[in-house]
Amino acid sequence: MEKWQQIKRMMFLLVAVFLIGIGPWLVCGDTANPRELTLYAKAGILSPVRLKFPKDYDRSSPAVLVIVMHGKGGAIQGMLPVWEAFDNPRFILAIAQAPYPFSGGWSWDFPSTDRRLWKIADPMISAYILNVIADIQADYPITSVYLFGHSQGVSYAYLTGLLHPEKIRGLVCFAGIYPKEFLPREKVEPAIGRMRFFIAHGRNDPQIGIESSEQARNILEDLGAEVRFFPFRGGHNLPADAVREAQKWIEADTSLRNDR
Numbered sequence: 001m002e003k004w005q006q007i008k009r010m011m012f013l014l015v016a017v018f019l020i021g022i023g024p025w026l027v028c029g030d031t032a033n034p035r036e037l038t039l040y041a042k043a044g045i046l047s048p049v050r051l052k053f054p055k056d057y058d059r060s061s062p063a064v065l066v067i068v069m070h071g072k073g074g075a076i077q078g079m080l081p082v083w084e085a086f087d088n089p090r091f092i093l094a095i096a097q098a099p100y101p102f103s104g105g106w107s108w109d110f111p112s113t114d115r116r117l118w119k120i121a122d123p124m125i126s127a128y129i130l131n132v133i134a135d136i137q138a139d140y141p142i143t144s145v146y147l148f149g150h151s152q153g154v155s156y157a158y159l160t161g162l163l164h165p166e167k168i169r170g171l172v173c174f175a176g177i178y179p180k181e182f183l184p185r186e187k188v189e190p191a192i193g194r195m196r197f198f199i200a201h202g203r204n205d206p207q208i209g210i211e212s213s214e215q216a217r218n219i220l221e222d223l224g225a226e227v228r229f230f231p232f233r234g235g236h237n238l239p240a241d242a243v244r245e246a247q248k249w250i251e252a253d254t255s256l257r258n259d260r
Contacts, residue, residue: 040117042124045099049132050076052083052093062141064091066172066250067132070098071151073105082148085240086247092140096132098153099125108156122182126160133167144169146250150238151208155179158216162191169253170196172246175208175236178216189223197227198249200242202234 054063070079076095083093098106110121133145145168149157154176161168162183197220201213210231217227228249232242 040120042120047099047128048076048097050080050095051136052095054090054092055088057092059140062143064144064146064250064253065133065136065140065142066091066093066146066148067129068093068095069108069129069147069149069153069157070095070106071153072107072109073103074098074150074153075105078105079150082238082243085238085243087244089247090251091146092136092142094132094136096129099128108152119182122156122159125156126163129156129160130164130167144253146170146172148172148174148246149176150174151176151236158183161195162188165191165194168195170198170250172198172200172250173213173216174200174238174242174246175202175205175213176216177208177212178219180219185223192220192223192225195225196249196253197225198230198246199227200230200232200246202236202239203231204234205236207236 057063068079068082070076076097079095082095083089086093098108100107100109100111102109102111108125110117112118129147133142136142147157147161147168147170149155149172151174154173155178157171157173157176158178159182161171197217199213199217201208201210203210213229213231217229220227230242230245232239234242
């Protein structure tokens with residue numbers, strides 16, 4: 001059943017991209033005397049988000065919301081162990097699934113090397129995450145929002161959080177890359193005084209070197225941010241001790257103490 005739902009979702013995405021355009025078309029190819037063109041248009045889809053609640057959760061009590069963004073080729077199921085690694089968490093966890101099929105899982109990146117398409121597609125990911133926040137806030141009292149990214153999900157956590165600090169309180173970034181090309185200093189500076197940052201990375205990561213997280217830390221600190229940097233023994237993974245360290249950091253947010 002789950003496999004059939006994925007197939008239907010892929011078919012819907014392909015049809016929607018070509019037929020249900022909203023706004024201007026972006027044309028790729030020679031448009032002077034075309035014989036064949038590929039057109040891309042914005043299309044709305046429904047993507048699943050799994051919610052996990054604390055033990056003895058009281059729906060009338062305000063809570064922190066943590067949104068998890070998986071890595072490339074990942075899915076909701078692969079990120080469920082994060083919830084199990086937490087130690088009696090007091091926040092709501094929402095695991096968002098990326099929209100583009102990739103290698104049996106899902107990707108946040110639009111499947112193209114055309115940078116013009118990235119500039120259109122990337123803000124759509126941010127809009128999706130902001131929609132997740134709005135939908136959850138409509139049903140549950142939320143005090144603040146954190147984005148928890150792993151690998152590819154980290155880049156989109158940066159792109160969403162740093163450009164929307166009025167919505168995002170802080171970022172938890174595991175083994176990812178800071179997309180500095182799309183985050184010029186003048187756009188990021190307004191977020192620095194309003195947000196918190198936790199960056200973690202395995203010292204022996206064979207996929208993304210720890211230097212990527214060190215560079216992200218340096219960029220943010222140069223802008224004036226305070227960054228909690230947590231290198232750990234391991235590779236491109238989410239070990240329980242590092243996840244619990246991130247949990248302690250989130251729950252130590254002094255701005256939330258009066259809400260508990």
